Amino acid sequence: MDFLVSSFASALRLIGSFSPDVVDAVRTSLSVSAGATVFAALLGIPLGLLVGLSDFPLKRFVVTVLNTLMAVPTVVVGLLGYGFLSRQGPLGVLGLLFTPTAIVIGGTLLAAPIVANYALASVRGADPRILPTALTLGAGRLRAVGTLIGEIRFGILAAVIAGFGRVVSEVGVAMMLGGNIRGYTRTMTTAIALETSKGEFAFGMALGIVLMMVALFVNLFLNLLQQR
Amino acid sequence: MKKFPRILEIFFVFALLALTALPAVAEERLRMSTTTSTENSGLLAVLLPPFEKKFGCKVDVVAVGTGKALKLGEAGDVDIVFVHARTLEDKFVANGSGVNRRDVMYNDFVLLGPRDDPAGAGKSNSAPDAFRAIAAKGIAFISRGDESGTHQKEKEIWASAGIVPRGAWYVEAGQGMGEVIMMATQKRGYALSDRGTYIAFRKKTDLVVLRQGDRNLWNPYGIVAVHPKKHAHVKYDLAMKLVDFVTGAEGRSLIAGFKVDGEPLFFVHGKGVGH
Numbered sequence: 001m002d003f004l005v006s007s008f009a010s011a012l013r014l015i016g017s018f019s020p021d022v023v024d025a026v027r028t029s030l031s032v033s034a035g036a037t038v039f040a041a042l043l044g045i046p047l048g049l050l051v052g053l054s055d056f057p058l059k060r061f062v063v064t065v066l067n068t069l070m071a072v073p074t075v076v077v078g079l080l081g082y083g084f085l086s087r088q089g090p091l092g093v094l095g096l097l098f099t100p101t102a103i104v105i106g107g108t109l110l111a112a113p114i115v116a117n118y119a120l121a122s123v124r125g126a127d128p129r130i131l132p133t134a135l136t137l138g139a140g141r142l143r144a145v146g147t148l149i150g151e152i153r154f155g156i157l158a159a160v161i162a163g164f165g166r167v168v169s170e171v172g173v174a175m176m177l178g179g180n181i182r183g184y185t186r187t188m189t190t191a192i193a194l195e196t197s198k199g200e201f202a203f204g205m206a207l208g209i210v211l212m213m214v215a216l217f218v219n220l221f222l223n224l225l226q227q228r
Numbered sequence: 229m230k231k232f233p234r235i236l237e238i239f240f241v242f243a244l245l246a247l248t249a250l251p252a253v254a255e256e257r258l259r260m261s262t263t264t265s266t267e268n269s270g271l272l273a274v275l276l277p278p279f280e281k282k283f284g285c286k287v288d289v290v291a292v293g294t295g296k297a298l299k300l301g302e303a304g305d306v307d308i309v310f311v312h313a314r315t316l317e318d319k320f321v322a323n324g325s326g327v328n329r330r331d332v333m334y335n336d337f338v339l340l341g342p343r344d345d346p347a348g349a350g351k352s353n354s355a356p357d358a359f360r361a362i363a364a365k366g367i368a369f370i371s372r373g374d375e376s377g378t379h380q381k382e383k384e385i386w387a388s389a390g391i392v393p394r395g396a397w398y399v400e401a402g403q404g405m406g407e408v409i410m411m412a413t414q415k416r417g418y419a420l421s422d423r424g425t426y427i428a429f430r431k432k433t434d435l436v437v438l439r440q441g442d443r444n445l446w447n448p449y450g451i452v453a454v455h456p457k458k459h460a461h462v463k464y465d466l467a468m469k470l471v472d473f474v475t476g477a478e479g480r481s482l483i484a485g486f487k488v489d490g491e492p493l494f495f496v497h498g499k500g501v502g503h
Contacts, residue, residue: 181289
């Protein structure tokens, strides 16, 4: 009990103090997660729509693969990214390992399948008459798909939020590709892992509470945008 | 179609947010891999800022186990390595990955165990003897199991005790020093720890030091620049400036003056406690 009370107290103190370490970690977390979410949406939404709207052989297989990719452990993505981005790897010359960019790349790979699956599910859940109706009313193919997206925008937004949630909460990719460098690639989650390893459990817990509050604000903000 | 731009709006906000990841000023960055003990103890937070200020650069610290820290150097993913496993460091230099290895500082390892010492490890005459006593009684021993410098040292001691540790009592945690101390506390077992981490955890554990001060519990730290002949992209000149700084007068006095709870954690050669 003591542990929880003292962590909550230090969480409040942390938030009040605006310590540069915490501010840096929040900023890094938010920016790399946002970047990864943008790229994941750019990849995942069209992919989900494409799979959802077209018919082709092996479609069920592709859907199964997409579903499986949602369950890939973050450390495996981290390991894969490490293999590619390390100086020994095929992309090593870019020197991206242990930079925020590396976390964005890893986060994109993590979030894109989730975004695609959510987009796919919302296409499947949409009224099947939307596309034919738009087409009969004289809309071009692109315009008709635009109408469909407008109709399923809540599903698309949910896809983006879920993708963001996956990236902002993971620790494997951020640790392996970012390297937990203070003031540079230290995110909220790697900071929590570090504090825990130092035995500063209350401080780690406090950072966890801060992370949840940040996520809450992001979601409140997105909701606001949606309902306006 | 009117509702569509809102999704774009959200995109726009996210993209703006992502831009804040770009560093404000492009400083030269030196990348150093090091062991968790130097970073977690807080030493680097004292040692590095004066260097960064002096040379107008930023040192990016990647804190991992010694084994991985050296691997990162071998792969050319860092410019400089600051670790504690002398034999591995020498191998690192011998295989052409590193150059100009220097001694920086030292501290020592301690054998931790429960106060009532069920294996009688505290009554033994040497560290290998103590390990033998623990193995004979089959009392829990928590090993780092992660190829860190501490794990290397532990394996050396098992080897000189002539024992291959195996069995339910030998727990390979695969975690950092702090986690291992906490695990040993929970299991009422033994563990080998560097003194710095133990001092940092003293308030959180009821384990006590049962064996210390042996010659083979000595823990020297070394710094090695990654060889520019093997990896042309490394910042060798800046790395050597850091080597000179931490082994020079200013670095030495910063290390010697660094204290946790009023106790010095690291000693520079030629000063402090002799071994």
